Amino acid sequence: MNLFERLIGKKSAKNAKERLQLVLIHDRIDLTPLAIEALKDDLIAAISRHIDIDPANVKIEIETEGRSQRLVADIPLRSTPRRRTG
Numbered sequence: 001m002n003l004f005e006r007l008i009g010k011k012s013a014k015n016a017k018e019r020l021q022l023v024l025i026h027d028r029i030d031l032t033p034l035a036i037e038a039l040k041d042d043l044i045a046a047i048s049r050h051i052d053i054d055p056a057n058v059k060i061e062i063e064t065e066g067r068s069q070r071l072v073a074d075i076p077l078r079s080t081p082r083r084r085t086g
Helices: 003-008 010-029 033-048
Strands: 059-065 068-074
Touching (some): 033 059
């Protein structure tokens, strides 16, 4: 364990690294937090017209793998009662 990890703790170092990665990703794709929030609102509105979703729990993230970025949307669906046929 290096000195930084001993002083701060592994969890804090991991959190700081994740925050720095988010800042770098936002800089690369040139999207402000407001723009991401607007994108989230637009996605919720568009998907809600077709599927019953839980908008309070929608999560939009930008993930990086190597030099590529990916927009990941976690959109919980509300359960609908099943129709019985017969």
